[in-house]
Amino acid sequence: MNNEALKELLYKMADDQLILGHRNSEWTGFGPLLEEDIAFSSMAQDKVGHSLALYTILQELGEQDPDTVAFTRNAEQFHNSLLTELPNGEYDFSLIRHFLYDTAEALRFEMLTQSSFEPLAQLSAKIRGELRYHTMHANTWIKQLGSATTESITRLQKSLEYALPYALGMFEKSPFENALISEGIFAGEQVLEDKWKRKVEEVLAQTQLQLPAWDTITPHLGGRVGKHTEHLQPLLDEMSEVLRIDPTAEW
Amino acid sequence: MSKPSLEKVYQWLEEVKDPEIPVLSLVDLGVITNVTISDKVRIEMTPTFVGCPAIDYMKNDIIETLNKHGQEAEVDINFKKSWSSDLISEKGKIALKKFGLAPPPDSKLFTDLEILENAECPRCSKTNTELRNPFGPTLCRAIFYCNDCKEAFEQFKPV
16 A cells, blocks of 8 residues: 555545644634534534544554654644634634535545545544534525525625635645555545535525636646645644643643 | 353453443443353444444453453454444333433434424423434433423434
8 A cells, every 4th residue: 555645645634634623722712602613613623633543553554653753843843724724813704614625524524434544434434423413514504694684695605715725625636646546545636526526516505605717717726745834834833832841741 | 260150251341441431331332243252351332423423442341341350452443333223121211211311212213303393301201302412422322302291301312
């Protein structure tokens, strides 16, 4: 099995989960209503847990231990998509991002239940079940607020248009795309992107939100190769603050 | 120390409880996926949720309990057999209800949030209830409200 290709895939998935998990956790104590505060906090815990499981597989493939990998790399060593690192903004943006990201995330893990790399297939089967709660949560709110008041629709529409180029950046092709496909590890970003577009269309069609034509959107790429926005490094600094103050701290 | 029987090991594992639901043993929770006995007791287990923060606590608890019974133990956490709420035993479901947590419905029925709308209230056993939040105080719980008891209750989520 092509280990380099596999590691690249695992790193970008783990980094996506860790970074968006951290962003979600920033809603703890600040949610627009208590239920949403709890929902984003729970999804944060799930996603950070998923990143730990993925980093653990990477460790078994010879990489450093999960804490070292999570807390000591710089921004340019991270492979998360730009979408996940953007600041939370207001609730409308966080909700749109949650919908666009989690739809892709759920489809990716669904596809990976068929992976020829057994540890990833097993983990994906488990994660797939958990993500049903995330996508249902996103879809429920998008459908409600996407058809509610002029303000909710206008806000979501604006955030949708802002987020879409970043969302397409999630499917930035890996240099190992062919190896991943031919070895049956992962069916590839193109297949995922197509499935994701169909799902996004299906949900948005049940709202008053307008989806621009796909060919009018230019993807914001770079995250997968370590070219990040100015927002990632401050997030990493905050995340690793305790470790940098006291590397021997236990928590 | 002689080699214990498989039955004996499971009996000991009954003593180890879910730290967040102290009435439910790890055996009834369905997280023990394999036990083999050779020079030491080897236990395989799987978390309820991948991000469950209690997993290391449970692992240490298993080792301590088996040590107490004079056994050397090794615990391997893996995803070979995926946990589902359907793995909670009937005995476990009764314990959950007594504890005040609605037991999970069949996870195969769960395709839509609407399915989750009417859980059975663990106090009055009626279903005049509504889902308040699919996310609760721990990853494995959802929050409901009973319109008859006029009180909130938690459900162990189907997954």
